[in-house]
Amino acid sequence: MALPINIEDLLNKQKVEDNRIEFKRGWNPDKIYHTICAFATDLDNIGGGYILVGVEQDENGIAKRPVKGLPIETIDEIMKDMVGYDAKITSSNLRSISYNTRVSKEEVDGQTVLAIWVPTGSNRPYCVPESVISKGKSPLKYYIRSKASTIEARGETLDEVRALADRTPFDERGNEAIKIEDISGVLVYEHLKTVKSKLAENFAGRPLEDILDEMNLLTGPSENRLVKNVAAMMFCEHPEKFFPATQVDIVLFPEGSIENPDILVEVPKIVGPVPKMISEALSYLRTNVIKKRISKPDDNEKSDKAYNYPYQAFEEAVVNALYHRDYQEREPVEITIEPTHIDILSYSGPDRSITTEAIKAAQRLKARRYRNRRLGDFLKELDLTEGRATGIPTIQKSLRENGSDKAVIDTDEDRTYFLMTIPCREDMIDSNRLETSTVSHPDIDTRLLQILGQSIVQVNDAVNQSIIVDKGRLLQILGQMFVQVWKRIRDKDMVPKLIMGTIDLLCLLNESEMTANAIAHNLEIGSTKDLKRKILFPLIDNGYISMTNPDKPTSAKQAYRLTQLGYKLFNS
Numbered sequence: 001m002a003l004p005i006n007i008e009d010l011l012n013k014q015k016v017e018d019n020r021i022e023f024k025r026g027w028n029p030d031k032i033y034h035t036i037c038a039f040a041t042d043l044d045n046i047g048g049g050y051i052l053v054g055v056e057q058d059e060n061g062i063a064k065r066p067v068k069g070l071p072i073e074t075i076d077e078i079m080k081d082m083v084g085y086d087a088k089i090t091s092s093n094l095r096s097i098s099y100n101t102r103v104s105k106e107e108v109d110g111q112t113v114l115a116i117w118v119p120t121g122s123n124r125p126y127c128v129p130e131s132v133i134s135k136g137k138s139p140l141k142y143y144i145r146s147k148a149s150t151i152e153a154r155g156e157t158l159d160e161v162r163a164l165a166d167r168t169p170f171d172e173r174g175n176e177a178i179k180i181e182d183i184s185g186v187l188v189y190e191h192l193k194t195v196k197s198k199l200a201e202n203f204a205g206r207p208l209e210d211i212l213d214e215m216n217l218l219t220g221p222s223e224n225r226l227v228k229n230v231a232a233m234m235f236c237e238h239p240e241k242f243f244p245a246t247q248v249d250i251v252l253f254p255e256g257s258i259e260n261p262d263i264l265v266e267v268p269k270i271v272g273p274v275p276k277m278i279s280e281a282l283s284y285l286r287t288n289v290i291k292k293r294i295s296k297p298d299d300n301e302k303s304d305k306a307y308n309y310p311y312q313a314f315e316e317a318v319v320n321a322l323y324h325r326d327y328q329e330r331e332p333v334e335i336t337i338e339p340t341h342i343d344i345l346s347y348s349g350p351d352r353s354i355t356t357e358a359i360k361a362a363q364r365l366k367a368r369r370y371r372n373r374r375l376g377d378f379l380k381e382l383d384l385t386e387g388r389a390t391g392i393p394t395i396q397k398s399l400r401e402n403g404s405d406k407a408v409i410d411t412d413e414d415r416t417y418f419l420m421t422i423p424c425r426e427d428m429i430d431s432n433r434l435e436t437s438t439v440s441h442p443d444i445d446t447r448l449l450q451i452l453g454q455s456i457v458q459v460n461d462a463v464n465q466s467i468i469v470d471k472g473r474l475l476q477i478l479g480q481m482f483v484q485v486w487k488r489i490r491d492k493d494m495v496p497k498l499i500m501g502t503i504d505l506l507c508l509l510n511e512s513e514m515t516a517n518a519i520a521h522n523l524e525i526g527s528t529k530d531l532k533r534k535i536l537f538p539l540i541d542n543g544y545i546s547m548t549n550p551d552k553p554t555s556a557k558q559a560y561r562l563t564q565l566g567y568k569l570f571n572s
Contacts, residue, residue, distance in 0.1 A: 069111025
């Protein structure tokens with residue numbers, strides 16, 4: 001059985017938290033089954049875990065390379081023994097329901113490693129004999145994970161473990177309404193390919209049901225297998241069929257919701273699987289909301305770049321909203337855009353294990369229980385989120401580094417909603433004009449579009465994020481530059497850089513005049529000769545910039561400035 005994640009990510013402890021991975025130098029059934037029991041019980045809703053047998057760890061907790069491995073014949077014997085050991089695991093209330101571990105032989109560094117995947121069990125909590133190898137009676141005990149270790153559950157912790165009976169998180173529950181045919185095989189395959197799972201290698205020749213089963217996306221007895229909710233969240237083209245209001249609504253108030261609530265623009269709702277909703281919401285914000293200002297301080301040759309909103313703050317906030325929302329709530333995630341701030345609202349609110357003081361501080365919100373632990377696993381594998389309780393600190397750090405005020409979190413006494421307010425950088429509020437239409441791919445020479453290829457998205461973002469008001473004229477300029485100069489450049493990969501350099505140059509000259517040396521230093525575009533030939537002189541010919549000393553074009557004191565036509569780009 002192949003792993004749903006790449007083995008190298010586990011060895012390097014990437015995309016999965018430290019406390020969910022345990023390395024074992026050799027095979028010790030008793031200790032290993034204590035850990036299996038702890039992962040399956042999953043008291044803290046971390047999403048189960050992985051045990052790699054035949055791997056030692058270094059002083060930093062990372063796998064030692066090359067790995068030690070296990071003899072292949074030993075692994076075959078271990079896997080036979082595990083069938084019997086699995087049968088000794090007992091579920092909640094001592095019901096005789098065994099837990100089936102998922103085992104894979106992995107080739108690493110020329111050696112064979114035994115990888116044991118232990119998803120959270122659907123009939124938790126689980127107990128196991130203190131000694132699974134004992135021929136006689138051995139007392140049944142419960143185990144939990146404490147940081148990166150496995151310990152026996154005792155006292156109040158034991159009571160808490162026993163109280164887990166039949167308390168399966170929503171995203172892990174089977175749903176009778178979801179059928180196998182509702183799950184897109186294309187989306188499943190693309191995900192497996194993206195995370196480099198071995199399950200992608202022979203995907204085409206196998207029934208989708210078998211693949212979903214190996215991904216632990218089915219539950220229930222063999223005669224009545226049910227698709228888990230998380231499968232529809234991730235791999236259904238229209239999960240809103242099963243979870244009403246699973247969508248992102250974006251509303252713009254160009255003059256402010258209080259100042260003029262009657263003027264608003266509603267963006268078409270964003271629907272689809274969770275990764276798609278995240279991607280499309282972020283794409284809209286990146287393209288239509290984020291603005292970049294580039295300026296050169298008088299006391300420094302290097303330019304400063306500032307944004308009305310740092311992209312990373314949006315990235316974390318949107319992911320958090322869709323990761324932690326309650327998919328049983330019939331309310332969408334709402335993003336409200338105003339000149340001074342952006343609100344991201346989701347339902348329901350923070351877990352009650354998070355204190356009111358922590359919410360007010362808006363620094364680190366660490367819940368004891370996670371609402372959608374398995375959904376979080378998938379998002380981590382896609383690098384859409386880093387891990388537990390890291391989102392808010394990352395948002396605040398990105399705002400602080402951008403020179404913006406802190407984000408604010410709000411909820412009500414009953415914790416029915418979670419509202420994050422991200423402020424616009426104060427000195428960019430006046431220029432923070434909310435555009436109500438999307439600038440699509442630049443309407444310029446089709447040859448340029450062909451050359452740009454995938455870079456067109458990056459270039460489009462650069463156009464939209466610039467503080468240049470007259471975007472239409474800017475696109476016209478870029479088209480002129482291409483026809484006059486750039487189409488003759490042999491290295492076509494250089495063209496996107498020149499486009500973005502041109503935009504930054506115009507913004508710099510809007511602040512103050514600059515020498516060619518200073519411009520080249522700021523744009524990181526190479527020699528001043530290239531700069532002049534590929535950007536400066538074409539802009540002069542088209543009337544957008546001029547020399548400060550045109551009578552002495554080669555003067556060491558020569559600088560460049562915007563013309564009246566150039567200034568119109570910023571004051572259209």
